[in-house]
Amino acid sequence: MTENQAVQQKSVRRNRIAAAACFAAALITASVVGTQAATADGAAHSAPHRTAVAAPGLGSAHLVQSEDFQKGMNPVGATIELTGRQGLSACSGEETMHDLTKDKATAYASVHWTLDTKGMLIESAANAPTGTAAATWEQQLVALVEGCQDEPAGHWYYGAAHSLTVTGGTARWYPAYNGDGTAAGGVAVLRSGTRVAIVELTGQPGSTPAAVEGITTAALNRLSS
Numbered sequence: 001m002t003e004n005q006a007v008q009q010k011s012v013r014r015n016r017i018a019a020a021a022c023f024a025a026a027l028i029t030a031s032v033v034g035t036q037a038a039t040a041d042g043a044a045h046s047a048p049h050r051t052a053v054a055a056p057g058l059g060s061a062h063l064v065q066s067e068d069f070q071k072g073m074n075p076v077g078a079t080i081e082l083t084g085r086q087g088l089s090a091c092s093g094e095e096t097m098h099d100l101t102k103d104k105a106t107a108y109a110s111v112h113w114t115l116d117t118k119g120m121l122i123e124s125a126a127n128a129p130t131g132t133a134a135a136t137w138e139q140q141l142v143a144l145v146e147g148c149q150d151e152p153a154g155h156w157y158y159g160a161a162h163s164l165t166v167t168g169g170t171a172r173w174y175p176a177y178n179g180d181g182t183a184a185g186g187v188a189v190l191r192s193g194t195r196v197a198i199v200e201l202t203g204q205p206g207s208t209p210a211a212v213e214g215i216t217t218a219a220l221n222r223l224s225s
Helices: 003-015 015-027 131-146 209-224
Strands: 033-036 044-046 075-081 107-115 120-125 162-166 169-177 181-190 195-203
Touching: 044 209, 120 209, 131 181, 131 195, 162 209, 169 209, 181 209, 195 209
Parallel strands: none
Antiparallel strands: 033 044, 033 075, 075 107, 107 120, 120 195, 162 169, 169 181, 181 195
């Protein structure tokens, strides 16, 4: 494959990002087994006819909650899904945790949060049958994210990796930047024992690296709980 063909192929994959984001926003289908609606004060209440049941080793309680968002990031609704079929990130196109793990996880959990500032947060997690499998999936997620660090001039991209450690877990988080170099949120790969996850934050006021680090810390604490 020539260099020009490689660039064109990569560009085509990136053009699927918008479609993937729309897919995540509309993910209220038969595969959706849990929904939460956030009130104005940020507290989340489970819809009585779609209560998410925690799967062994991993459940909705291990995902980002409404109270984890920093001041100014006001969640207005969330869709929870426990089959691993939510899109992983803007970089991954339509790939899901179910795809990445080849349906080998013992449990899946994901959430798509909508913010009142036109921003959003998506998180996808899986529980591996062994620590070895978890380590492999973690490295696959890291490779996927880092594949979007080197982009053509004028295209959005992920910045350098930053390490984060809490009791029971570790993470790599990456700030995102628009083609003009302005901060545009970020993404993180998380690992706690046999649990792995990817979380991405976009939109104001969560665009800064500090906001991405904050939500990564909250997400890692949840995953490790």
